[in-house]
Amino acid sequence: MTLTVAVLMGGISAEREVSLTSGKACSEALRTEGFDVHDIDVTKDVNKLIADLTACKPAVVFNALHGRFGEDGCIQGLMNLLGLTYTHTGVLGSSLAMDKERAKAMVATAGVRIPESKAVELEQLARGDDPLPRPFVVKPMREGSSVGVHILQDGDNRVLTKANFSNAELALMAERYIPGRELTVTVMNDKALTVTELVPKEGFYNYEAKYSDGLTEHMVPAQIPQEVFDEALRFAEIAHKTLDCRHISRSDFRYDDTPDGDGKLYYLETNTQPGMTPLSLVPEQAEYQGMPFPKLCRWLIEQALVAREVS
Template sequence: MMKRVLVLMGGRSAEREVSLVSGAEVAKGLRARGYDTATLDFRNDMAALMAALEPRPDVVFNALHGRYGEDGCVQGVLDLMGVPYTHSGLLASAVAMDKTMAKRLFADAGIRCPEGVVVDRATALAGDVVARPYVIKPNNEGSSVGVRIVRAGDNAKPFDEATWPYGEQVLIEPYVPGRELTVGVMGDRALAVTELQPQAGFYDYEAKYTAGKTTHVIPAPIPDDVYQESLRLALLAHRTLGCRGVSRADFRYDDTAEGGGGTGRLYLLEVNTQPGMTPLSLVPEQAAHLGISFTDLVAWMVENARCDD
């Protein structure tokens, strides 16, 4: 008999709408493969989750994005209940979501990241903490939620302190010029390198999830040594955090006149432990590039689901 799968989706984070689309696509793909599939729009209602887990599914497909679904909270509950789930476990999920902590591990593994500082909101608004241009972002959000670039000559405040909904901590990093690259990892294999070319501005939330806003170029048109190093670093970052299943590593590649290109100009921005599964998402696109269909991808994730040891 095919496994019974519960797809968790939606949630209450800033990435709720993306998660709903991911979950719907996953459920459709799993049903096409014959899995007995149910869905739950999980809004941190533990009673609803407990009810959905009875009778006990064989696997939970975690299609939640952002806080409470991607940061180890749900993973811990499922570990306690002994229900196998897709993607990374509690510790890897929590560390990856905390960008500052993840950077410390990446540095120990020899992976270059933009140097950054974490300050409170008032300090971030009081003046330039690092030289312009620089990037302001929440310390524990994904999908470029809340990311701002502060450039020379900008006069407006990067955000409104009164309405900043992402917590007290603000991460500030030097802006790395150049090209946006991303690499999906599936188990012990780095899939491919995609270059992301936004039609305007930078690869922000709107550019990620609005059709026609960004061109995906796969394989990325970069030197072969940079391509291979991107694959190597993505897999190394996946292993450094202790990820399992599918993840995605995002990079900046500085090939400007000042940067000069070369593998020494690759910077890891972050690892996403639960990449999107929408029609515009990058990991399914890379898998398809290698001949792995969407239904094969989500079936592989279900068959490789487990709890933390």
């Protein structure tokens, strides 16, 4: 019997367009694997979403949503209420990982190194009152894909105001800027795959660099000291377990290898709904480990079914 899968994509976050790309790629891959796939473009109309799901009666819902509503426990809670089996992390892990400050505090208690950070009010930034010594990073507490991230360097005359952020991003945090190299690690079922270094052609690894072809070089595996490589794998596995992640996650790090730096690795955040676009890092690391993209999508469906059986 052909298994019916509903792929949720789009959504209402700042990452809507990326989610549509992820969702369409996953739909195509799942069709090649023989599933009966139904694409569902998620909007603010929850009644329509429920009607679409009721109409196709999926055995599994493949969650390809990113950002708010799709990655913060909201859609997961709705799936639970509807009694539907779904991929990726559940309600608790999704909500924990989406809150950067709480996630960092939790993984720090498990022995993972984090940079100093604190919650900050927009009014404080607008006054030019620095919450941390420069350089520091300002980022939304509960957004993904580097949406709304700003780095304030020494001598930077910018003043951040409401115009620099969407209304959804006004819960902000300031974090000590870690110079050096950008690293990321995928974890599948508690096992880290490898370490990728991300080298933007210019600036930092922001939203444009993530989703524009040719703007960032992906080095798989990262050419870093073995002890740092191993620590990145270990930190990612700790974060995955500590934050109650399920099936798959991707954790991001900074490695300070600058001449005046401390040579240490720092955890930044964990993504429970990592991108599944042609430029995305999780499919790239899975491919490096011998799992082609269609097989990765099938694996996520299979893991959701296993989770249903044991729950």
